Amino acid sequence: xxxxxxxxxxxxxxxxxxxxxxxxxxxxxxxxxxxxxxxxxxxxxxxxxxxxxxxxxxxxxxxxxxxxxxxxxxxxxxxxxxxxxxxxxxxxxxxxxxxxxxxxxxxxxxxxxxxxxxxxxxxxxxxxxxxxxxxxxxxxxxxxxxxxxxxxxxxxxxxxxxxxxxxxxxxxxxxxxxxxxxxxxxxxxxxxxxxxxxxxxxxxxxxxxxxxxxxxxxxxxxxxxxxxxxxxxxxxxxxxxxxxxxxxxxxxxxxxxxxxxxxxxxxxxxxxxxxxxxxxxxxxxxxxxxxxxxxxxxxxxxxxxxxxxxxxxxxxxxxxxxxxxxxxxxxxxxxxxxxxxxxxxxxxxxxxxxxxxxxxxxxxxxxxxxxxxxxxxxxxxxxxxxxxxxxxxxxxxxxxxxxxxxxxxxxxxxxxxxxxxxxxxxxxxxxxxxxxxxxxxx
Numbered sequence: 001x002x003x004x005x006x007x008x009x010x011x012x013x014x015x016x017x018x019x020x021x022x023x024x025x026x027x028x029x030x031x032x033x034x035x036x037x038x039x040x041x042x043x044x045x046x047x048x049x050x051x052x053x054x055x056x057x058x059x060x061x062x063x064x065x066x067x068x069x070x071x072x073x074x075x076x077x078x079x080x081x082x083x084x085x086x087x088x089x090x091x092x093x094x095x096x097x098x099x100x101x102x103x104x105x106x107x108x109x110x111x112x113x114x115x116x117x118x119x120x121x122x123x124x125x126x127x128x129x130x131x132x133x134x135x136x137x138x139x140x141x142x143x144x145x146x147x148x149x150x151x152x153x154x155x156x157x158x159x160x161x162x163x164x165x166x167x168x169x170x171x172x173x174x175x176x177x178x179x180x181x182x183x184x185x186x187x188x189x190x191x192x193x194x195x196x197x198x199x200x201x202x203x204x205x206x207x208x209x210x211x212x213x214x215x216x217x218x219x220x221x222x223x224x225x226x227x228x229x230x231x232x233x234x235x236x237x238x239x240x241x242x243x244x245x246x247x248x249x250x251x252x253x254x255x256x257x258x259x260x261x262x263x264x265x266x267x268x269x270x271x272x273x274x275x276x277x278x279x280x281x282x283x284x285x286x287x288x289x290x291x292x293x294x295x296x297x298x299x300x301x302x303x304x305x306x307x308x309x310x311x312x313x314x315x316x317x318x319x320x321x322x323x324x325x326x327x328x329x330x331x332x333x334x335x336x337x338x339x340x341x342x343x344x345x346x347x348x349x350x351x352x353x354x355x356x357x358x359x360x361x362x363x364x365x366x367x368x369x370x371x372x373x374x375x376x377x378x379x380x381x382x383x384x385x386x387x388x389x390x391x392x393x394x395x396x397x398x399x400x401x402x403x404x405x406x407x408x409x410x411x412x413x414x415x416x417x418x419x420x421x422x423x424x425x426x427x428x429x430x431x432x433x434x435x436x437x438x439x440x441x442x
Contacts, residue, residue, distance in 0.1 A: 004398075100380075
């Protein structure tokens with residue numbers, strides 16, 4: 001499909017989606033009231049009885065002394081799996097309000113630990129008859145960390161009983177500043193017991209049993225055996241990957257990017273000597289107020305993400321600020337340092353592009369343009385970037401004769417002028433300019 005036809009087709013599709021979409025939903029405040037009532041009904045004295053935990057959380061504040069948590073959808077145990085972040089959320093077409101509902105419905109029962117020494121922060125005592133704190137994370141299969149690890153490596157939500165350190169005081173008197181952080185209530189945990197023997201997939205058992213396996217190798221092994229990055233980052237976060245006593249708890253936010261980066265490097269190596277795409281392709285997807293244009297160009301691997309954040313969006317809240325731009329790129333050999341400007345979105349977007357190219361057995365130069373509109377009123381997490389780019393390659397796409405034609409055609413639908421885009425983008429910088437390109441649209 002020619003680029004101009006594709007753009008017209010996409011415009012019609014977007015108009016229909018906007019017609020069907022609900023208005024911004026701030027009903028989360030009412031939801032929090034219902035959660036408080038549900039919590040009170042299911043808390044017995046100082047314990048949450050018969051809960052189900054689909055996932056864990058490891059904080060990053062005060063690293064290496066961090067807060068670790070078991071996440072439990074109190075009162076909704078029969079639907080526990082749907083509360084765990086996954087690619088299925090995109091397939092379900094969840095809204096920002098849906099994400100807030102699910103995230104704030106999870107009770108985060110927490111304990112403080114050192115990332116390497118299970119007994120260094122307050123002594124994580126065993127609830128399974130042990131003699132005290134484990135010596136290291138590597139050996140922590142009893143007590144709080146043992147239960148947390150069992151939840152992380154299981155292939156389905158696990159029955160747990162969590163003893164709380166007194167009935168928590170749930171403070172739901174929140175305002176607009178708080179609504180920007182969609183997390184559930186926290187409660188200090190005293191004990192944790194498993195209510196069942198979790199089922200652990202054989203590939204995961206293999207990575208656990210091999211104390212000489214570096215974390216990167218274990219991650220790529222699991223990915224090649226069908227585990228999605230969501231599963232792998234939870235296992236990594238629980239300190240279940242790596243060489244023996246070098247294993248550490250990894251803050252959840254860090255583990256997400258680490259897995260995206262590691263798997264991305266694997267795929268970049270896989271396509272290194274493959275043929276290139278044979279034409280210029282323009283793919284597009286839009287989800288949760290974020291629009292993504294992916295331009296694939298024949299040539300050796302090169303990648304860049306350019307983000308345009310509209311005023312009034314969550315990351316650029318001042319309506320008078322104008323569109324803010326951020327960009328990062330890499331060549332055939334990748335990068336040597338962490339991306340600061342675009343952070344986790346860089347690695348999540350790159351993963352989606354590389355998965356597509358690996359599936360095709362091709363390589364390409366890839367320019368990803370992300371427009372964050374003011375419809376993105378609350379942060380839902382980097383997963384939406386990953387899934388939007390992954391799914392951008394489904395269905396129709398446009399073609400162009402030259403890279404310049406592709407960029408100019410897309411630029412007409414961006415919130416900034418081509419001139420401003422060229423000044424920010426490494427890949428677009430070489431395009432021949434004319435005076436009209438420098439008329440700023442934002």
